[in-house]
Amino acid sequence: MRIAMFSVQRYERVLLDEANLHHGHDLVSFDTLLGPETVSLAAGFPAVSVFVNDIVDANVLKHLAGGGTKLVATRSTGFNQIDLQAAGQLGVKVVRVTDYSPNSVAEFAVGLLLALNRKIPRAYNRTREGNFSLDGLMGFDLANRTVAVIGTGKIGRIFARIMAGFGCNLIGFDVHRSPEFEEIGGRYVDASGIEDADVISLHCPLTPDTYHLVNAQTLARTKKGALLINTSRGGLVDTEAAIEALKSGQLGGIAIDVYEQEAGLFFRDLSSTVIPDDVIQRLVSLPNVIVTGHQAFLTREALSTILETTLASISDFAAGRPLMNEIKP
Template sequence: MKVAVFSAKPYDREYLNAANAAEGHQLKYFDDPLDAETVALAAGHDAVCIFVNDCANADVLEALTRGGTRLVALRCTGFNNVDLAAAERLGVKVVRVVDYSPNSVAEHAVAMLLAINRRIHRAYNRTRDSNFALDGLMGFDLYGKTVAVVGTGKIGRVFAKIMLGFGCTVLGYDKFPSPEFEALGARYAKPNEIGSSADIISLHCPLTPETYHIVNETSLARAKRGALLVNTSRGGLVDTEAVIEALKSGQLGGLALDVYEQEADVFFRDLSGTIIADDVLQRLVSFPNVIVTGHQAFFTQEAITTICQTTLRNLSEFEGGVPLTNEVKAS
């Protein structure tokens, strides 16, 4: 099957080629993201393979179908960048990677939490300049603190398990409670308990119309003063302007982001030789109690291997006309 692979970085090519050795698809790689300007590149391909910041809205999907594309294969878990209703109307199937390595994302969230709490990023920069002073680097023990896990799926449960290992009290919030989460020794929060009790809030839920800006001016005002916020899920969960105001007032004690609302124009690119025009992002990184990484929480050897293997199997299922194990449909 002929597949157009968009947003293809060197590591995508390496791992997809390795996984494709067992499947035999014709992979055509494009550095550019899929959008209205690049969709013509997919003409004549049976499928497109896209990532988190590629755009598969109704206009793009219509252009894809005119070019003969019948499948959108996401090499990620989230599918908020695909218009599923339009895909269904056009007869385009959509598949994703349901499960790759929840450990990779959860461990990165913990790493970011430790770094922002103990000011590792600031200490690193200081010692490189031979400054070994400790002023401004004080953190707090995680032991005995209350951690709120928003989204208790596989990643959220791994994160919760790690935090329980630190001796934290772990509260959860999820529209669909998980017995496995409670079996770890965590419990689901009562109404308003997260805001009043949580010293740390970590986001692990998908981006949906319901969860868009779940962290906003109102929820931040209810939060415990000085709480730390970690987001390794999707940028749209957080109202960035509201978070900036909470940082300025001290209501929010620290912020660790691996995702960002407007990341599509910035992340996965080397912009070190340019001036970034995103004023909001520039304000964020100017705070001493903010850490931003470029959507790398998933980026481990194990996770990339599984993502690519699953993506190629999804393509083969479609080509073989068998039921699609990881199909995503409009609700």
């Protein structure tokens, strides 16, 4: 099957070719985002593959369907970039990657926490300039600290297990309780329990209910000086409110791998341009902030699984087999 692959990065191409060896699809890769301006590139392709920052709204889906596209395969677990209602009305099926190495994201979240707490990026930059002073580099022991895990699915549980290994106290927030989370010592609390957390780590999907889950009101209830980690979805955090909390000292620091307006920024080299997004510019200027470019998933194991699962779903569609990873409206 001919597949238009959007948002394909250079690091994906070798693994993509490897995964396609036993599927034999005709892959046409574009490094550009799918959106209203680029949807014409997909004309004549029965299947389109997208990533997290592609725009697959009702307008784009209408053009895709008009051009003969019958399947949209997102190379991600999240699918908030796709209008599922519109896809259903147009007869376009949607599949996703329901499972890949959850260790990749969980381990990266731990890395962000350690780097933020112990000021590792600041220390690294100092020593490269010959400054070996320790002023301003003090962190705190994670042992016996309280870590709030927002979302105790696969990734959240692995993150919690690692934190338990550090000797942390675990509290969880989720509409579905996990016996595994409780078995490793976690306890579920209501919203007021956030006041006890020294560290807050987000591991939940972005839905209308979780949009700006972290906002001015929730930040006002957190323990003063708490650290916030987000490796899930940028829209979970009201970035403006987080900046104000950082300026007031209510938040002790924030480390994010996702950003609510990342679509025009991430996965691109903008080092020689003037970035017009004042919010991200203010955020990265603060000394107690770490921003990475949506790389938590980026391990060989995770990416190989993502690509293999995506191509396997397309092969099932081409053969008329049931779509195990279909997302229905």
